[in-house]
Amino acid sequence: MSETVKSDHAMTPAEEGRRVIGRSCPRKEDERLLRGDGRFVDDVQLAHQLEMAIARCPFPHARVRSIDISRAASVIGVKQILIGADVLGQTEPLSVLRPVPGAPALPYYALAQDIATYEGQPVVSVVATSRAIAEDAVELLEIDYEPLTHVSDTLEALSPQAPVLHPERLSSNLLASNTDRRGDPDTRIASADVVLRERFRINRVTALPMETRGIVAIWRPGAHELTVHASTQVPHLVRKQLAEALRIDESCIRVSASDVGGAFGLKLGIYPEDVLACLHAMALRRPVKWIEDRMEHFRASTHGREATHDFCIAAQRDGRLLAITNTYTTDLGGWNSSFGSAQLSSVVFTGPYRVPDAQVERRVALTNKTPIGAYRGYGQPEVNFALEVLVDRLARKLKIDPLELRRLNMLRPEELPWTTPSGAVYDSGDYPKTLEMAAEAVSYAAHRAAPKVPRADGRLIGIGLASFVERTGYASARFLAKRGSQFGAHESVTLRANRSGGIDLYTGVSSIGQSSETAFSQLCAEVLGVDYDIIRVHAGDTAASPLNTGSFASRTLIAAAGALREAGLAFRLKTLRLGAAILQVAVEDVTLDGTAVHRITAPQSSVPLAQIFRQAITGQGIAADETPGLEATAHFEPPDAAFSFGTAAARVAVDPETGDFSIEKFVMVHDCGVAVNPLIVEGQVRGALVQGFGAALGEELRYDRETGQLLSGSMLDYFVPIAADVPPIELLHTEVPSPVTTFGVRGVGEVGTIPPGAAITNAICDALSGYGVEISQLPVTPESVWRALSKEP
Amino acid sequence: MSANDLPVTLVLNGEQIDTSVPARMHAADFLRHRLGRTGTHVGCEQGACGMCTILVDDRPIKSCLMLAVQLDGTVVRTVESLAAGDQLNALQAAFRRHHALQCGFCTPAFLMLATSLSERKQALSSEAIREEISGILCRCTGYEGIVRAISEHLSQTARDAGGSPETPT
Numbered sequence: 001m002s003e004t005v006k007s008d009h010a011m012t013p014a015e016e017g018r019r020v021i022g023r024s025c026p027r028k029e030d031e032r033l034l035r036g037d038g039r040f041v042d043d044v045q046l047a048h049q050l051e052m053a054i055a056r057c058p059f060p061h062a063r064v065r066s067i068d069i070s071r072a073a074s075v076i077g078v079k080q081i082l083i084g085a086d087v088l089g090q091t092e093p094l095s096v097l098r099p100v101p102g103a104p105a106l107p108y109y110a111l112a113q114d115i116a117t118y119e120g121q122p123v124v125s126v127v128a129t130s131r132a133i134a135e136d137a138v139e140l141l142e143i144d145y146e147p148l149t150h151v152s153d154t155l156e157a158l159s160p161q162a163p164v165l166h167p168e169r170l171s172s173n174l175l176a177s178n179t180d181r182r183g184d185p186d187t188r189i190a191s192a193d194v195v196l197r198e199r200f201r202i203n204r205v206t207a208l209p210m211e212t213r214g215i216v217a218i219w220r221p222g223a224h225e226l227t228v229h230a231s232t233q234v235p236h237l238v239r240k241q242l243a244e245a246l247r248i249d250e251s252c253i254r255v256s257a258s259d260v261g262g263a264f265g266l267k268l269g270i271y272p273e274d275v276l277a278c279l280h281a282m283a284l285r286r287p288v289k290w291i292e293d294r295m296e297h298f299r300a301s302t303h304g305r306e307a308t309h310d311f312c313i314a315a316q317r318d319g320r321l322l323a324i325t326n327t328y329t330t331d332l333g334g335w336n337s338s339f340g341s342a343q344l345s346s347v348v349f350t351g352p353y354r355v356p357d358a359q360v361e362r363r364v365a366l367t368n369k370t371p372i373g374a375y376r377g378y379g380q381p382e383v384n385f386a387l388e389v390l391v392d393r394l395a396r397k398l399k400i401d402p403l404e405l406r407r408l409n410m411l412r413p414e415e416l417p418w419t420t421p422s423g424a425v426y427d428s429g430d431y432p433k434t435l436e437m438a439a440e441a442v443s444y445a446a447h448r449a450a451p452k453v454p455r456a457d458g459r460l461i462g463i464g465l466a467s468f469v470e471r472t473g474y475a476s477a478r479f480l481a482k483r484g485s486q487f488g489a490h491e492s493v494t495l496r497a498n499r500s501g502g503i504d505l506y507t508g509v510s511s512i513g514q515s516s517e518t519a520f521s522q523l524c525a526e527v528l529g530v531d532y533d534i535i536r537v538h539a540g541d542t543a544a545s546p547l548n549t550g551s552f553a554s555r556t557l558i559a560a561a562g563a564l565r566e567a568g569l570a571f572r573l574k575t576l577r578l579g580a581a582i583l584q585v586a587v588e589d590v591t592l593d594g595t596a597v598h599r600i601t602a603p604q605s606s607v608p609l610a611q612i613f614r615q616a617i618t619g620q621g622i623a624a625d626e627t628p629g630l631e632a633t634a635h636f637e638p639p640d641a642a643f644s645f646g647t648a649a650a651r652v653a654v655d656p657e658t659g660d661f662s663i664e665k666f667v668m669v670h671d672c673g674v675a676v677n678p679l680i681v682e683g684q685v686r687g688a689l690v691q692g693f694g695a696a697l698g699e700e701l702r703y704d705r706e707t708g709q710l711l712s713g714s715m716l717d718y719f720v721p722i723a724a725d726v727p728p729i730e731l732l733h734t735e736v737p738s739p740v741t742t743f744g745v746r747g748v749g750e751v752g753t754i755p756p757g758a759a760i761t762n763a764i765c766d767a768l769s770g771y772g773v774e775i776s777q778l779p780v781t782p783e784s785v786w787r788a789l790s791k792e793p
Numbered sequence: 794m795s796a797n798d799l800p801v802t803l804v805l806n807g808e809q810i811d812t813s814v815p816a817r818m819h820a821a822d823f824l825r826h827r828l829g830r831t832g833t834h835v836g837c838e839q840g841a842c843g844m845c846t847i848l849v850d851d852r853p854i855k856s857c858l859m860l861a862v863q864l865d866g867t868v869v870r871t872v873e874s875l876a877a878g879d880q881l882n883a884l885q886a887a888f889r890r891h892h893a894l895q896c897g898f899c900t901p902a903f904l905m906l907a908t909s910l911s912e913r914k915q916a917l918s919s920e921a922i923r924e925e926i927s928g929i930l931c932r933c934t935g936y937e938g939i940v941r942a943i944s945e946h947l948s949q950t951a952r953d954a955g956g957s958p959e960t961p962t
Contacts, residue, residue: 033900
């Protein structure tokens, strides 16, 4: 957009009564989805389409001695079979979008080369006229595996006895480690009145979107054009990664993500199967489809969370925190996926507290398990669990009420902006207010005043608090560059007038359930002063959207709000100018209201947008000094990340005999800055909370210690919350606009995953305080509580 | 019709269908890939997630656990049957009003299950609705919007049928 915004007039905000921000507008996405007319990747069905199936390594660690494809190749309908040597010759390893600083690149090819490092790693791909035939052929492959010594446990993987997974690049299974430090925590710890150390273990879970991954690849050799329909959060990044892996120019690739059936971080970047489907399509010159089945999904799609946090907290006798150190090890699995294991624990490890001296060290360990990837929260739920449980333990040790201890140490509004020990800047907020609101909503004072005796049903009541600060968005492209990240911090939109009088909004942000079509339309309507209904969003197609970043890290709206404002203001100004010319008045004398430009002093004198847009598009009848066309593109990078914050409180009833417990109330007080659409905000927070309950209370991808096999690798063995599992939730909000974003928004997509683990654990430990129960491990289950009560390991 | 195909005759969303299917094809794949009704989704093929829920002879069924040939002689309804022309039906409208969907992948399944509930013409408590819908997973919404939408709709259908409009508690 060459046009610059000069007139203050064009920046007049929407008039009162026309405000669209803050309204719960009906979602743009709903109608097609409600009518069964969404287009998910498996809904794409093409003539002459072939289908792919994958043979996967059944062992956690194995050498592929030989592969005999002859019987499989003779199955009628089988079109092509690829093995490791084929992809070695034709492709580059999968690139990492968010590398670990200082880590060597591991050559992760689409099919295992000599050695497979996790159960589920692709070894052979087969394409046939149907998925059933392709699967039949996979059964007939003769693959000779030599099982190798495996290591499943995160910390054992770092011991000198462990088999080294990638000896050609690394001398141990430590991929890299990074330390952030401020002040002199060691000296503070040495001289503190009280020091607590504890190891916390966080379970390996999976995002489990209801739609698995999938791809349809179409190659037109004459046009040198690869069209990819993918279920992804980042179409433009998939395009980049495919171009690199397939050794073709980006200009040859179009990636289109239509509807995406949930993603949660799992659909960030390419996987081996994406490369394979494209390779087959290019060789066979026919469309190739691959839809992951759920058994594959549990082994081949990235897992999340698994980490061990060694925390040390030092305080004065009066409760004031002096220092925190946290050395944590994230489990990476067998390879470095596009986003690798979580990195944000290092950013928020001191939580909302005033901690002058602190150090955090992140270590990344390779194990013979499915690669870990981004999952909603990306390190923040993990570290929140450890820190907030430890804060309660410190309170018990000091005999200070946990609410009081938080009050004492929590950053006050006037102390913000606050630079954390790892260098992030908490922008603004009233953290203590959320603490007080949560305490009140859960009747904290009454609970403390009540005698600690069992109820009639024998259960003890406990209340647990968990406060948090959450990074949403990225600090800047400069920040990302320092860490080697392969993407920017900006978001981009194009607004284009059409001849029906509507506005087409083009974005590379695909629709994954986050409601960005709706939120973008609301912001666009607000800036332009047009009706929400005349905006149509075209999402997720790299051929029809400006080159953006994508939907992850609670960053989309933070950055897109700025892009929408800039593009919107430019679009509005030109629309007003063209309208004023038609009405033969000065641009200062007109305004835009809904679907027409009219004179401010004489609203009946108006010209419909359809007429203005047609004139602009044809160039007919516009002033000599106007250029034809009415279109604006803007790219916007916010000056910094915005930090959401809040406090959760859980009230539980625990049976001290059996360890069984129930959550009787869960309060979530949360601030996401200005809420563009309150109904969507509520939906995001509730949905993420329930994922948080699942991960805290039962979800766990367990591996057998002896065999290294995944034990909970199907929906019959891995339980996510059903409707009847969800406890009563009370949502409360504060609204402190962020100074670093346009319109004062903060991210909201991930926050609910953060506090459930700590709040529930603290409540259980509170209920059982008379029994000296401490819990340092997720998930928390009746069994783990019973073990803690029985002092069983 | 290949050697392994079997004939199947059914009424799908009011339309008579006479065709043949491979013996091993399940009903959800048949609806999606043979008949082009892609509103019915597939999430696990184990009967665990409920994405493929349809109505067979007015009963909610997980269609991945059923072979296509078992649809022979049945009356089948899928999500495509709900809207009348361009108009969402009352249940769909309630889902929209209550933000009962985010990514929308599970939505057709919940709509069909809720359709069968609404045909009982009986209001249900929120707890009862939570139990009734617990065979279908939603990973986005946390279920609250779904429960609210179904609750409101069941109260309305009960009222319309002259039954008790009161939601039992």
